[in-house]
Amino acid sequence: MEILEQFLAKNGLVLAFLFMGVALFLANWFSKKVVFNKIPGVAIAIFAALVLAYFGGNKGVASYPAFTGLAILGGSMFRDFTIVSTAMGVHFSELRATGLAGVLSLLIGVTITFFIGGSIGYAMGYTDAVSFTTIGAGACTYIVGPITGAAIGASSELIAISIAAGVMKTVFVTIITPIVAKRMSLDNPTTAMIFGGMIGTTSGVAAGLAATDPKLVPYGAMTSTFYTGVGVLLCPSVFYLLVLAVLG
Amino acid sequence: MRIYGVAILAACYLIGQLVGLYLGYWLGIGGNVGGVGFGMLLLIFMNGRMKDSMPKVKDTKDGIYFWSAMYIPVVIAMAATLNVRAAVSGGWVAVLAGIIATSACYFFVPFISRMASAKTNQ
Numbered sequence: 001m002e003i004l005e006q007f008l009a010k011n012g013l014v015l016a017f018l019f020m021g022v023a024l025f026l027a028n029w030f031s032k033k034v035v036f037n038k039i040p041g042v043a044i045a046i047f048a049a050l051v052l053a054y055f056g057g058n059k060g061v062a063s064y065p066a067f068t069g070l071a072i073l074g075g076s077m078f079r080d081f082t083i084v085s086t087a088m089g090v091h092f093s094e095l096r097a098t099g100l101a102g103v104l105s106l107l108i109g110v111t112i113t114f115f116i117g118g119s120i121g122y123a124m125g126y127t128d129a130v131s132f133t134t135i136g137a138g139a140c141t142y143i144v145g146p147i148t149g150a151a152i153g154a155s156s157e158l159i160a161i162s163i164a165a166g167v168m169k170t171v172f173v174t175i176i177t178p179i180v181a182k183r184m185s186l187d188n189p190t191t192a193m194i195f196g197g198m199i200g201t202t203s204g205v206a207a208g209l210a211a212t213d214p215k216l217v218p219y220g221a222m223t224s225t226f227y228t229g230v231g232v233l234l235c236p237s238v239f240y241l242l243v244l245a246v247l248g
Numbered sequence: 249m250r251i252y253g254v255a256i257l258a259a260c261y262l263i264g265q266l267v268g269l270y271l272g273y274w275l276g277i278g279g280n281v282g283g284v285g286f287g288m289l290l291l292i293f294m295n296g297r298m299k300d301s302m303p304k305v306k307d308t309k310d311g312i313y314f315w316s317a318m319y320i321p322v323v324i325a326m327a328a329t330l331n332v333r334a335a336v337s338g339g340w341v342a343v344l345a346g347i348i349a350t351s352a353c354y355f356f357v358p359f360i361s362r363m364a365s366a367k368t369n370q
Contacts, residue, residue, distance in 0.1 A: 075329075112349070112353055118345075
Protein backbone atom coordinates (compact mmCIF):
# COMPACT_ATOMS: atom_id res chain seq x y z
CA MET A 1 0.00 0.00 0.00
CA GLU A 2 2.86 2.32 0.90
CA ILE A 3 4.62 1.50 -2.37
CA LEU A 4 1.45 2.28 -4.32
CA GLU A 5 0.95 5.59 -2.51
CA GLN A 6 4.51 6.70 -3.25
CA PHE A 7 4.10 5.60 -6.85
CA LEU A 8 0.92 7.68 -7.27
CA ALA A 9 2.46 10.74 -5.63
CA LYS A 10 5.58 10.52 -7.80
CA ASN A 11 3.69 10.22 -11.09
CA GLY A 12 1.03 12.85 -10.48
CA LEU A 13 1.16 14.72 -13.78
CA VAL A 14 1.18 11.56 -15.93
CA LEU A 15 -1.73 10.22 -13.88
CA ALA A 16 -3.56 13.48 -14.54
CA PHE A 17 -3.19 12.92 -18.32
CA LEU A 18 -4.76 9.48 -17.90
CA PHE A 19 -7.60 10.83 -15.75
CA MET A 20 -8.40 13.58 -18.24
CA GLY A 21 -8.45 11.17 -21.18
CA VAL A 22 -10.82 8.82 -19.37
CA ALA A 23 -12.96 11.72 -18.08
CA LEU A 24 -13.41 13.24 -21.55
CA PHE A 25 -14.12 9.84 -23.09
CA LEU A 26 -16.87 9.22 -20.53
CA ALA A 27 -18.24 12.76 -20.88
CA ASN A 28 -18.40 12.50 -24.68
CA TRP A 29 -20.07 9.11 -24.41
CA PHE A 30 -22.62 10.55 -21.98
CA SER A 31 -23.16 13.56 -24.26
CA LYS A 32 -23.84 11.33 -27.28
CA LYS A 33 -25.79 8.44 -25.77
CA VAL A 34 -27.63 9.95 -22.82
CA VAL A 35 -28.39 13.60 -23.69
CA PHE A 36 -28.17 13.15 -27.50
CA ASN A 37 -25.61 15.95 -28.06
CA LYS A 38 -27.91 18.50 -26.41
CA ILE A 39 -25.08 19.34 -23.99
CA PRO A 40 -21.46 19.24 -25.26
CA GLY A 41 -19.16 16.65 -23.71
CA VAL A 42 -16.81 19.40 -22.55
CA ALA A 43 -19.57 21.12 -20.56
CA ILE A 44 -20.53 17.78 -18.97
CA ALA A 45 -16.89 17.07 -18.07
CA ILE A 46 -16.48 20.51 -16.48
CA PHE A 47 -19.70 20.15 -14.52
CA ALA A 48 -18.65 16.69 -13.35
CA ALA A 49 -15.24 18.07 -12.36
CA LEU A 50 -16.88 20.84 -10.32
CA VAL A 51 -19.16 18.28 -8.62
CA LEU A 52 -16.16 16.04 -7.80
CA ALA A 53 -14.21 19.05 -6.53
CA TYR A 54 -17.09 19.73 -4.14
CA PHE A 55 -16.36 16.41 -2.41
CA GLY A 56 -12.66 17.26 -2.11
CA GLY A 57 -11.27 19.89 0.22
CA ASN A 58 -10.10 23.44 -0.33
CA LYS A 59 -7.96 22.17 -3.22
CA GLY A 60 -10.82 20.24 -4.81
CA VAL A 61 -10.00 16.64 -5.75
CA ALA A 62 -6.28 17.52 -5.50
CA SER A 63 -6.77 17.26 -1.72
CA TYR A 64 -6.46 13.49 -2.25
CA PRO A 65 -2.86 12.25 -2.84
CA ALA A 66 -3.74 10.33 -6.04
CA PHE A 67 -5.10 13.51 -7.66
CA THR A 68 -2.36 16.00 -6.81
CA GLY A 69 -1.22 15.91 -10.45
CA LEU A 70 -4.47 17.57 -11.46
CA ALA A 71 -3.36 20.65 -9.54
CA ILE A 72 -0.25 20.83 -11.75
CA LEU A 73 -2.13 20.22 -15.01
CA GLY A 74 -4.89 22.67 -14.01
CA GLY A 75 -2.48 25.17 -12.47
CA SER A 76 -1.97 28.67 -13.83
CA MET A 77 1.17 27.83 -15.85
CA PHE A 78 -0.38 25.10 -18.02
CA ARG A 79 -3.67 26.97 -18.19
CA ASP A 80 -2.18 30.19 -19.57
CA PHE A 81 0.28 28.31 -21.81
CA THR A 82 -2.47 26.30 -23.52
CA ILE A 83 -4.83 29.30 -23.81
CA VAL A 84 -2.10 31.32 -25.58
CA SER A 85 -1.64 28.41 -28.01
CA THR A 86 -5.30 28.59 -29.13
CA ALA A 87 -4.46 31.90 -30.84
CA MET A 88 -3.07 29.69 -33.65
CA GLY A 89 -6.64 29.36 -34.95
CA VAL A 90 -6.78 33.10 -35.56
CA HIS A 91 -5.44 35.08 -38.52
CA PHE A 92 -5.29 38.80 -39.16
CA SER A 93 -6.93 38.23 -42.56
CA GLU A 94 -9.94 36.63 -40.81
CA LEU A 95 -10.07 39.50 -38.39
CA ARG A 96 -10.28 41.93 -41.34
CA ALA A 97 -12.86 39.82 -43.20
CA THR A 98 -15.11 39.72 -40.15
CA GLY A 99 -15.18 43.49 -40.40
CA LEU A 100 -16.13 46.29 -38.11
CA ALA A 101 -19.41 44.61 -37.09
CA GLY A 102 -17.49 41.61 -35.76
CA VAL A 103 -15.10 43.76 -33.73
CA LEU A 104 -18.01 45.86 -32.49
CA SER A 105 -19.97 42.77 -31.46
CA LEU A 106 -16.94 41.52 -29.49
CA LEU A 107 -16.54 44.78 -27.60
CA ILE A 108 -20.28 45.17 -26.94
CA GLY A 109 -20.63 41.50 -25.98
CA VAL A 110 -17.76 41.53 -23.47
CA THR A 111 -18.83 44.91 -22.02
CA ILE A 112 -22.53 44.05 -21.56
CA THR A 113 -21.77 40.62 -20.09
CA PHE A 114 -19.09 41.91 -17.73
CA PHE A 115 -21.13 44.76 -16.26
CA ILE A 116 -24.44 42.88 -16.01
CA GLY A 117 -22.70 39.82 -14.53
CA GLY A 118 -20.78 41.98 -12.06
CA SER A 119 -23.91 43.95 -11.14
CA ILE A 120 -25.78 40.73 -10.33
CA GLY A 121 -22.91 39.76 -8.05
CA TYR A 122 -23.06 43.22 -6.49
CA ALA A 123 -26.82 42.94 -5.92
CA MET A 124 -26.26 39.58 -4.20
CA GLY A 125 -23.71 40.90 -1.75
CA TYR A 126 -20.38 40.71 -3.60
CA THR A 127 -19.83 44.46 -3.42
CA ASP A 128 -16.04 44.97 -3.52
CA ALA A 129 -14.15 45.75 -6.74
CA VAL A 130 -12.28 42.41 -6.91
CA SER A 131 -15.52 40.40 -6.52
CA PHE A 132 -17.42 42.56 -9.05
CA THR A 133 -14.62 42.15 -11.60
CA THR A 134 -14.10 38.41 -11.06
CA ILE A 135 -17.81 37.54 -11.25
CA GLY A 136 -18.33 39.85 -14.25
CA ALA A 137 -15.35 38.27 -16.01
CA GLY A 138 -16.67 34.79 -15.17
CA ALA A 139 -19.98 35.67 -16.81
CA CYS A 140 -17.92 36.29 -19.99
CA THR A 141 -16.36 32.81 -20.12
CA TYR A 142 -15.03 30.24 -17.66
CA ILE A 143 -11.56 31.14 -18.92
CA VAL A 144 -11.74 34.93 -18.62
CA GLY A 145 -13.02 34.55 -15.03
CA PRO A 146 -10.12 32.60 -13.48
CA ILE A 147 -7.44 34.48 -15.43
CA THR A 148 -8.92 37.82 -14.34
CA GLY A 149 -9.41 36.62 -10.77
CA ALA A 150 -5.85 35.32 -10.53
CA ALA A 151 -4.49 38.58 -11.97
CA ILE A 152 -6.26 40.81 -9.43
CA GLY A 153 -5.78 38.50 -6.45
CA ALA A 154 -9.27 37.03 -5.99
CA SER A 155 -9.84 34.15 -3.56
CA SER A 156 -10.26 30.55 -4.71
CA GLU A 157 -13.93 30.79 -3.69
CA LEU A 158 -14.51 33.78 -5.99
CA ILE A 159 -12.67 32.11 -8.84
CA ALA A 160 -14.83 29.02 -8.41
CA ILE A 161 -17.97 31.19 -8.58
CA SER A 162 -16.69 32.87 -11.73
CA ILE A 163 -15.98 29.51 -13.38
CA ALA A 164 -19.41 28.23 -12.34
CA ALA A 165 -20.97 31.33 -13.96
CA GLY A 166 -19.02 30.68 -17.16
CA VAL A 167 -20.01 27.01 -17.23
CA MET A 168 -23.64 28.00 -16.58
CA LYS A 169 -23.38 30.27 -19.62
CA THR A 170 -21.97 27.49 -21.86
CA VAL A 171 -24.79 25.12 -20.95
CA PHE A 172 -27.40 27.87 -21.31
CA VAL A 173 -26.10 28.91 -24.77
CA THR A 174 -26.01 25.31 -25.96
CA ILE A 175 -29.61 24.65 -24.94
CA ILE A 176 -31.24 28.00 -25.74
CA THR A 177 -29.61 28.84 -29.12
CA PRO A 178 -31.59 26.43 -31.34
CA ILE A 179 -34.78 27.47 -29.53
CA VAL A 180 -34.43 31.23 -30.12
CA ALA A 181 -32.48 31.07 -33.42
CA LYS A 182 -35.47 31.90 -35.62
CA ARG A 183 -36.58 34.82 -33.46
CA MET A 184 -33.20 36.53 -33.84
CA SER A 185 -32.88 35.53 -37.53
CA LEU A 186 -29.79 33.45 -36.85
CA ASP A 187 -29.81 31.90 -40.33
CA ASN A 188 -26.95 33.60 -42.21
CA PRO A 189 -23.13 33.93 -41.87
CA THR A 190 -23.20 37.63 -40.90
CA THR A 191 -25.57 37.07 -37.98
CA ALA A 192 -23.65 33.94 -37.00
CA MET A 193 -20.41 35.94 -36.86
CA ILE A 194 -22.03 38.64 -34.74
CA PHE A 195 -23.64 35.99 -32.56
CA GLY A 196 -20.22 34.37 -32.00
CA GLY A 197 -18.72 37.72 -31.07
CA MET A 198 -21.54 38.71 -28.72
CA ILE A 199 -21.80 35.38 -26.88
CA GLY A 200 -18.17 34.27 -26.94
CA THR A 201 -18.06 30.91 -25.18
CA THR A 202 -16.60 28.86 -28.04
CA SER A 203 -17.83 25.43 -26.98
CA GLY A 204 -21.34 26.80 -26.30
CA VAL A 205 -21.48 28.76 -29.57
CA ALA A 206 -20.20 25.82 -31.62
CA ALA A 207 -22.59 23.38 -29.96
CA GLY A 208 -25.55 25.79 -30.13
CA LEU A 209 -24.95 26.59 -33.80
CA ALA A 210 -24.46 22.92 -34.64
CA ALA A 211 -27.91 22.26 -33.23
CA THR A 212 -29.31 25.21 -35.22
CA ASP A 213 -27.57 24.84 -38.60
CA PRO A 214 -24.15 23.12 -38.94
CA LYS A 215 -23.22 25.43 -41.86
CA LEU A 216 -23.11 28.38 -39.45
CA VAL A 217 -20.64 26.78 -37.00
CA PRO A 218 -17.34 28.03 -38.53
CA TYR A 219 -18.65 31.61 -38.77
CA GLY A 220 -19.69 31.75 -35.13
CA ALA A 221 -16.61 29.89 -33.91
CA MET A 222 -14.34 32.26 -35.84
CA THR A 223 -15.46 35.39 -33.99
CA SER A 224 -15.96 33.66 -30.66
CA THR A 225 -12.24 32.70 -30.63
CA PHE A 226 -11.45 36.39 -30.17
CA TYR A 227 -13.85 36.80 -27.27
CA THR A 228 -11.66 35.22 -24.61
CA GLY A 229 -8.65 37.26 -25.80
CA VAL A 230 -10.63 40.50 -25.71
CA GLY A 231 -12.07 39.58 -22.31
CA VAL A 232 -8.69 38.66 -20.87
CA LEU A 233 -7.26 41.93 -22.18
CA LEU A 234 -10.09 44.19 -20.93
CA CYS A 235 -11.41 42.64 -17.69
CA PRO A 236 -8.30 42.70 -15.46
CA SER A 237 -7.14 46.05 -16.88
CA VAL A 238 -9.58 48.71 -18.17
CA PHE A 239 -12.72 47.24 -16.60
CA TYR A 240 -11.06 46.53 -13.25
CA LEU A 241 -9.75 50.10 -13.07
CA LEU A 242 -13.23 51.42 -13.94
CA VAL A 243 -14.86 49.27 -11.26
CA LEU A 244 -12.14 50.25 -8.79
CA ALA A 245 -12.78 53.94 -9.51
CA VAL A 246 -16.53 53.55 -8.86
CA LEU A 247 -16.55 51.10 -5.93
CA GLY A 248 -13.24 52.18 -4.40
CA MET B 249 11.06 19.91 -35.46
CA ARG B 250 8.01 20.22 -33.22
CA ILE B 251 10.11 21.58 -30.40
CA TYR B 252 10.63 24.73 -32.52
CA GLY B 253 6.90 25.34 -32.36
CA VAL B 254 6.77 24.65 -28.64
CA ALA B 255 9.70 27.03 -28.17
CA ILE B 256 7.96 29.77 -30.20
CA LEU B 257 4.83 29.28 -28.09
CA ALA B 258 6.93 29.38 -24.93
CA ALA B 259 8.58 32.63 -26.03
CA CYS B 260 5.19 34.25 -26.82
CA TYR B 261 3.80 33.09 -23.47
CA LEU B 262 6.81 34.31 -21.46
CA ILE B 263 7.06 37.69 -23.21
CA GLY B 264 3.29 38.20 -22.90
CA GLN B 265 3.35 37.34 -19.18
CA LEU B 266 6.31 39.67 -18.58
CA VAL B 267 4.57 42.53 -20.42
CA GLY B 268 1.44 41.82 -18.35
CA LEU B 269 3.42 41.78 -15.10
CA TYR B 270 5.23 45.05 -15.84
CA LEU B 271 2.01 46.70 -17.04
CA GLY B 272 0.38 45.68 -13.76
CA TYR B 273 3.34 47.09 -11.85
CA TRP B 274 3.36 50.39 -13.78
CA LEU B 275 -0.40 50.81 -13.45
CA GLY B 276 0.04 50.33 -9.73
CA ILE B 277 -2.54 47.52 -9.48
CA GLY B 278 -0.02 44.67 -9.26
CA GLY B 279 -0.73 41.22 -10.62
CA ASN B 280 -0.77 40.41 -14.30
CA VAL B 281 -2.67 42.75 -16.64
CA GLY B 282 -3.63 41.00 -19.87
CA GLY B 283 -0.48 38.85 -20.03
CA VAL B 284 -2.32 36.00 -21.75
CA GLY B 285 -3.89 38.44 -24.21
CA PHE B 286 -0.49 39.90 -25.14
CA GLY B 287 0.91 36.38 -25.56
CA MET B 288 -1.98 35.57 -27.92
CA LEU B 289 -1.41 38.72 -29.97
CA LEU B 290 2.29 37.83 -30.27
CA LEU B 291 1.46 34.29 -31.38
CA ILE B 292 -1.04 35.56 -33.98
CA PHE B 293 1.76 37.80 -35.30
CA MET B 294 4.28 34.92 -35.31
CA ASN B 295 1.76 32.64 -37.03
CA GLY B 296 1.38 35.24 -39.78
CA ARG B 297 5.16 35.30 -40.22
CA MET B 298 5.39 31.51 -40.66
CA LYS B 299 4.99 30.97 -44.40
CA ASP B 300 4.05 27.56 -45.80
CA SER B 301 7.10 27.71 -48.07
CA MET B 302 9.44 27.65 -45.08
CA PRO B 303 11.11 24.27 -44.44
CA LYS B 304 9.54 22.16 -41.66
CA VAL B 305 6.86 24.78 -41.01
CA LYS B 306 4.12 22.13 -40.63
CA ASP B 307 6.09 20.27 -37.98
CA THR B 308 6.74 23.52 -36.17
CA LYS B 309 3.06 24.45 -36.18
CA ASP B 310 2.08 20.95 -35.04
CA GLY B 311 4.13 21.58 -31.91
CA ILE B 312 1.80 24.49 -31.13
CA TYR B 313 -1.43 22.78 -32.24
CA PHE B 314 -0.75 19.99 -29.75
CA TRP B 315 -0.97 22.46 -26.88
CA SER B 316 -4.04 24.20 -28.24
CA ALA B 317 -5.76 20.79 -28.25
CA MET B 318 -4.73 20.38 -24.59
CA TYR B 319 -6.57 23.42 -23.30
CA ILE B 320 -9.85 21.57 -22.75
CA PRO B 321 -8.35 18.92 -20.39
CA VAL B 322 -6.40 21.67 -18.64
CA VAL B 323 -9.61 23.64 -18.02
CA ILE B 324 -11.30 20.48 -16.71
CA ALA B 325 -8.36 19.73 -14.40
CA MET B 326 -8.57 23.34 -13.20
CA ALA B 327 -12.29 22.96 -12.47
CA ALA B 328 -11.59 19.72 -10.55
CA THR B 329 -9.07 21.40 -8.25
CA LEU B 330 -11.13 24.42 -7.20
CA ASN B 331 -12.59 25.22 -3.82
CA VAL B 332 -16.11 24.44 -5.04
CA ARG B 333 -17.52 23.80 -1.57
CA ALA B 334 -16.85 27.42 -0.69
CA ALA B 335 -18.36 28.57 -3.98
CA VAL B 336 -21.63 26.72 -3.50
CA SER B 337 -22.60 29.16 -0.75
CA GLY B 338 -22.80 31.74 -3.56
CA GLY B 339 -24.29 29.31 -6.07
CA TRP B 340 -27.20 31.45 -7.17
CA VAL B 341 -24.79 34.25 -8.04
CA ALA B 342 -23.13 31.96 -10.61
CA VAL B 343 -26.44 30.78 -12.07
CA LEU B 344 -27.99 34.25 -12.31
CA ALA B 345 -24.82 36.04 -13.48
CA GLY B 346 -24.28 33.43 -16.20
CA ILE B 347 -27.85 33.35 -17.49
CA ILE B 348 -29.01 36.97 -17.17
CA ALA B 349 -25.83 38.51 -18.60
CA THR B 350 -25.97 36.09 -21.55
CA SER B 351 -29.69 36.69 -22.16
CA ALA B 352 -29.02 40.41 -22.46
CA CYS B 353 -26.53 39.68 -25.27
CA TYR B 354 -29.11 37.59 -27.17
CA PHE B 355 -31.36 40.67 -27.29
CA PHE B 356 -28.61 42.74 -28.91
CA VAL B 357 -27.64 40.22 -31.65
CA PRO B 358 -30.50 41.06 -34.12
CA PHE B 359 -29.98 44.78 -33.50
CA ILE B 360 -26.26 44.75 -34.40
CA SER B 361 -26.90 42.28 -37.23
CA ARG B 362 -29.43 44.71 -38.81
CA MET B 363 -26.87 47.52 -38.49
CA ALA B 364 -24.23 45.37 -40.21
CA SER B 365 -26.41 44.25 -43.11
CA ALA B 366 -27.72 47.81 -43.63
CA LYS B 367 -24.12 48.94 -44.04
CA THR B 368 -23.32 46.11 -46.49
CA ASN B 369 -26.35 46.99 -48.63
CA GLN B 370 -25.36 50.64 -49.01
